[in-house]
Amino acid sequence: MQLVLQNLSKTYANGVRALDNVSLTIPTGMYGLLGQNGAGKSTLMRTLATLQDADSGTAFLGDLDVLNQKEAVRRTLGYLPQEFGVYPRISATELLDHFALLKGVVNGRERTQLVEALLHRVNLFEHRKKAVSSYSGGMKQRFGIAQALIGDPQLIIVDEPTAGLDPGERNRFYNLLSEIGENVIVILSTHIVQDVMELCNNMAIIHQGRVLYGGTPSAAVASLSGKVWGKSITKAELPTYQQTHTIISSKLVGGKPQIHVLSEADPGDGFEAVVPDLEDVFFSEIQTGVARR
Numbered sequence: 001m002q003l004v005l006q007n008l009s010k011t012y013a014n015g016v017r018a019l020d021n022v023s024l025t026i027p028t029g030m031y032g033l034l035g036q037n038g039a040g041k042s043t044l045m046r047t048l049a050t051l052q053d054a055d056s057g058t059a060f061l062g063d064l065d066v067l068n069q070k071e072a073v074r075r076t077l078g079y080l081p082q083e084f085g086v087y088p089r090i091s092a093t094e095l096l097d098h099f100a101l102l103k104g105v106v107n108g109r110e111r112t113q114l115v116e117a118l119l120h121r122v123n124l125f126e127h128r129k130k131a132v133s134s135y136s137g138g139m140k141q142r143f144g145i146a147q148a149l150i151g152d153p154q155l156i157i158v159d160e161p162t163a164g165l166d167p168g169e170r171n172r173f174y175n176l177l178s179e180i181g182e183n184v185i186v187i188l189s190t191h192i193v194q195d196v197m198e199l200c201n202n203m204a205i206i207h208q209g210r211v212l213y214g215g216t217p218s219a220a221v222a223s224l225s226g227k228v229w230g231k232s233i234t235k236a237e238l239p240t241y242q243q244t245h246t247i248i249s250s251k252l253v254g255g256k257p258q259i260h261v262l263s264e265a266d267p268g269d270g271f272e273a274v275v276p277d278l279e280d281v282f283f284s285e286i287q288t289g290v291a292r293r
């Protein structure tokens with residue numbers, strides 16, 4: 001099963017072009033959609049989740065026409081939105097039971113078994129009687145995954161799921177997602193490079209509604225090999241380096257800016273070769289992608 005998007009475009013009424021000819025082939029497994037805030041990720045996720053329409057283009061999940069066969073898509077879709085909305089003061093068991101009923105699991109005994117199995121799966125069984133509104137951020141996200149798994153979906157969409165989670169919760173969430181992503185398509189939309197690095201075997205970088213890269217994280221990193229150089233500089237020097245070099249990132253290390261620049265040849269001047277990582281790819285794609293426009 002593959003999800004194939006071709007030339008998806010969307011311009012909002014205020015003139016913002018949130019999707020600009022997006023074409024991607026998304027195979028089974030964990031797929032990372034990496035982009036900064038405002039890149040167009042949620043617009044794409046909501047479109048694939050049948051919650052809003054594109055202006056043009058196509059999206060096919062196998063033979064299923066995602067943009068036009070909405071009911072059929074919803075039956076095979078699990079969606080964890082960026083904002084899950086207000087959590088009522090009812091227990092996890094009751095709320096999950098309610099979602100399962102909405103998803104068409106009408107047999108009471110079957111539903112009870114399903115709800116218990118899901119609560120075990122996301123490690124919330126011992127907290128099943130607590131109100132979901134009292135859960136921590138990480139527990140809420142795991143509950144969100146439990147509801148997304150109802151009905152054995154072939155396509156699971158999770159929009160910015162790790163924003164705001166502490167490192168321990170983030171790890172627990174990673175483990176859960178990586179187990180799920182083996183046999184179905186899981187699209188993970190995120191602005192956190194580490195999410196994609198740790199979880200995804202395929203990815204795209206999206207910026208200002210455009211796909212700047214589509215492929216494996218390792219090929220993306222390999223393409224920068226020998227081209228990234230680093231140097232520790234003073235804050236006062238930064239504007240000069242911005243004029244003379246293609247700076248892809250500037251981070252404070254021990255209070256001093258550590259810059260990474262993109263260069264085919266050794267820039268000399270005290271720069272040292274850096275082994276590139278996915279963050280370098282992300283920033284360099286954005287830099288060069290903007291320059292190409």
Ligand SMILES: Nc1ncnc2c1ncn2[C@@H]1O[C@H](COP(=O)(O)OP(=O)(O)OP(=O)(O)O)[C@@H](O)[C@H]1O
Nearest residue numbers: 012014016018035036037038039040041042043044
């Ligand atoms: N309903 C809307 N009306 C007008 N503009 C919108 C609407 N929804 C989103 N936008 C704009 O479209 C662009 C893409 O937004 P989108 O929410 O898809 O990005 P995103 O990558 O998910 O970012 P974020 O993580 O901040 O939600 C942004 O410039 C945003 O301001």
